[in-house]
Amino acid sequence: MPTPSSAPAAPDLDPAALRAEAEEVLRRLVGDPAARLREDQWTAIEALVAHRRRALVVQRTGWGKSAVYFVATALLRARGAGPTVIVSPLLALMRNQIAAAERAGVRAVTVNSTNAEEWGQVFDEVRAGAVDVLLVSPERLNNPGFRDEVLPPLAATTGLLVVDEAHCVSDWGHDFRPDYRRIRTLLADLPDGIPVLATTATANARVTADVAEQLSVTGTRTLEDVLVLRGSLDRSSLRLGVVRLPSHAHRLAWLVQHLPGLPGSGIVYVLTVSAAADVAAHLRAHGIEAVPYTGQTDPGERLQAEDDLVNDRIKVLVATSALGMGFDKPDLGFVVHLGAPSSPIAYYQQVGRAGRGIDDAQVVLLPGAEDRDIWRYFASLGFPEEQDVRRALDALAEAGEPLSTPALEARVALRRNRLETMLKVLDVDGAVRRMRGGWLSTGREWAYDGERYARVAQAREVEQQAMLDYVATTGCRLEFLRRALDDPEAAPCGRCDGCGGFEVPREVDESAVSAAGADLDRPGVPLEPKKVWPAGVKALGVPVSGRIAPAEQPGTGRAVARTTDLGWGNAVRELFAPGATDGETPVPLRHAAAAVLDDWARELGLDGVVAMCSASRPRLVAHLAEGLARYTDLPLLATFRLLEDGPTRSDVNSAHRLAQVARRFELPEDAPVAGRRVLLVDDRTRSGWTLAVAARQLRRAGADAVHPFVLGDGD
Known part of the structure; x- marks a missing residue:
């Protein structure tokens, strides 16, 4: 363990008294009167509070890195220091940290893309000294207003800067994020003597050195000036196994057959957004309560999904890597991967969600033949x-x-x-x-x-091969992951399928495989209804909040294809390509739409069709709605009226997107929809809020049910 700085402590900071004070804060934080600091926790806290140093803490998930900065914050604030600024990458992380801070008597607030209407009040409270911790998303650091007007005075008054999930700073890391590089500017603007803490659970030796070097960017600081604390990455509660199956249908069948028997509730990780929706729908169809969770899920719905998982109201979240850093459920019983991440380091981070507060958690990887193609696609976005x-x-x-x-x-x-x-x-x-x-x-x-870009790309290829080696190894799986993170204490765990301590189930029922295959071949993709209004939309003039009343929601809808899909996705992408002209529905997509209706709508008892209005493709929407009405022998009941025909933006958050569409169109007052079950037709959906608003108007006009139908789902 590195020794603390030899710089003299302030006269009033007696080490024994300071540690006693720190441990009292810790006990409030964790709610345990017997809690004691780990030695490396104390070393980091002493370096920050007594010596005002810069430190990098690399410790396993669940070790207690957040305790270091909350305890240090309480001690520094008691000595007159300014507020702590925490740069934190995910909203889930922010929410958990704010809750933890309150337990320690530390007042924390956040600034991120979902609460812009609260920023003014937050900054007023920071300036007034009423806030102990300000959590900032990395994206805010380069927002022009925040960067130019808020960041300079904030840097001048900060008492402690914390960079959470600091591996994101390094482009050698598995989860490099360009917004994190703005932290170097923030570091350079800090006055002398302001302590800095960076934390991560997933950094190998190369990333650790890179992050430590970036922490020492000001003045004459050198790498030796940064205190680096690295600990063992063992996770004694995890039982790891790999099951290789011949097809995606077999893997879906494995989930249906074996998820109910896994302990507690957990996470199924997938590699793409579309897979999250598809897998969750398949599991629900077979009686397993599952909810999708991706970076495209509405923030309000993500929050609800997290809460449902934490409180065991659902069996599983089917998630992309958007559910990762900072999500905290100590009794999470299992993590299953449907497809392998491209790096053992990323895999270690995700499986680290399980077993934090229980003795036994099961971790299973179901690799797929398409994994390398998906890795190649994401690598092409470098x-x-x-x-x-x-x-x-x-x-x-x-x-x-x-x-x-x-x-x-x-x-x-x-x-x-x-x-x-x-x-x-x-x-x-x-x-x-x-x-x-x-x-x-x-x-x-x-x-x-x-x-450098070539070296980083080569490093990614090495990581991908290492992940293939992990799948193929007959040795200890946890030891393999720990060595990938350069853990010098890596040793056989005795608990995985390689060590003989975990008999992962491998059998798959053929009837479940057949059911999964039929599900995969079924035309169309589901459109799940919005269930929660976006946070903060009231401040934008739309008087709604909380859950959407069930009596105002649409039913599950259908799209012919997602714009990210293969197959029909190609035809949809071509239809909506930039510069494509408005016109009739292409013949192939007419047949596809009919096939989707044949498969999906027969049991809905529909009474009529209602067409959306469109500023950009009025001919396409009208032709599609009229054609579907003829095909189903249903009346075309009404067409929404467009009230504002100016352009709208799709690259905005949910609250602003809803505000854009809330008053953009209206249902004619004489529309004969009362008591009817309606097929609501549009050309495509992006955020889902246009369909949600239109369905609400139809339900309020008396429609018994509304089922949206579109050609394309996505940008």
Whole structure:
């Protein structure tokens, strides 16, 4: 264990008295009168409070890293220090941390994309000294208003800076996030003597060194000035196993057959957003209470899903990596992966959600033949080639004024997410600057670091091979993961299927396989109804909140395909491609729509069709609705009226998206929908709020049921 700094402590900070005070705060935090600090916890707290050092703590999930910064905050605030600023990547993490802070008598507030209407009040309270901890999402660090108006005075008054999940700082890490690189600017702006703490559970030696080096970016600080505390990554409660099955249908059947027998409630991780929805729907169809959870799930629904899992109201969350850092359920009984993550380090982090507060948790990996294709796809979204970067820089320079991402997207052959990621990196590098209204060229010379990008890409390939080796190993699985994280204490666990301590079930019932295969071949994809209004939408002039009343919700709908799917997804993407003209429904999609209705709508007892209105594709929507009415021999009851035909944005949060559509259209007063079961037809859905608002209007007009139908689901 590294020794504490030799710098003299302040005269009033007697080490024994300070530790006693720290442990009293810890007892309030955890609610245990016998709680004691671990030695490395105390070492970190003493370094921060007594010596005002910079420290990096790399410890396993559940070790108590958050206790370090909450205890340190309480001690520093008692000595007149300013508020602690925690840069935290996920809303789930923020919510758990705020709850933990309250137990310790520490008042914590947050600033993130879901509570913009509260920012003014939050900053007033920070300035008034009424806040002990301010949690900030990394994306806020480069929001123009926050960066230019809030960040400088905040940096000047901060008492402690905490970088949680610090592996995100490093582009060598498995979960690098460009927004985290803005932290280097925040570090450089801190006054001398302000302590800094970075924490992570998933950093190998290379990432640890990179993060520690970035912590020492100011003045004459060197790497030796950063205290690094690394501990054992053993997880004594985990039992790890791998089951290799011949097809996706077999893996779905394994879940249906064996999830009910796994202890407690847990998580099934999948690799894509569409898989989360599909798998959750399949499990529900077979009597297993399952809810999807992805980065595209509405924040209010994510919060509800987390709460349902924590309180065992559901058996399983079917989640992408969006459910990861910071989610805390001590008695989580199992984690199953339907498809392997691309890195043993990422896998270790996700399985670390299980078994924090219980003695036995089961961890099962069901790898798929398509895993490598999915890894390859996500790898293709890495930093673009130099010619694409130069084209974007040239376009910004030629514009001479800020360009929005959509405006720049029309000039650069990069998809939206990849373009935005690239711009964030260029912003930190000083080549562009994010402004109100878009991105502006700074004119500064910029060098493409192709050598580093190539090394990072090669490191990713090495990690992918290591994950394949994990699947194939006959040795100890936990030892394998610990060695991947450079844990010097890695040793056989005695509890996994390789050590003989875990007999993971491998049999699959053939009837369940047949049922899964039939489910996979069924046309169309479900559209789940919105159940919770977005948080904060009242402040935007829409008078709704909380759960959507069941009597105002639509039923489950259908789309022909997701825009991210293969197969019919290709036809849908072509229909909605930029520059595509409005017109009649293409013949192949007419047949697909009919097939979906044949499979889905026969038992709904529909009484009529209602068409949505559209500013961009009125002919397509009208033709689709009329054609479906003829095909089903149902009357076309009404068409919504468009009240505002200006453009809307889809790249906004749920509250703003709902505010955009809430008053955009209306149902004609004389629409004969009372007492009817309605098929609501639109061309596509993105956020789902247009369909939710339209369904609410129909239900309030007396419709007995509303079932949405669209060609495409997604951007």
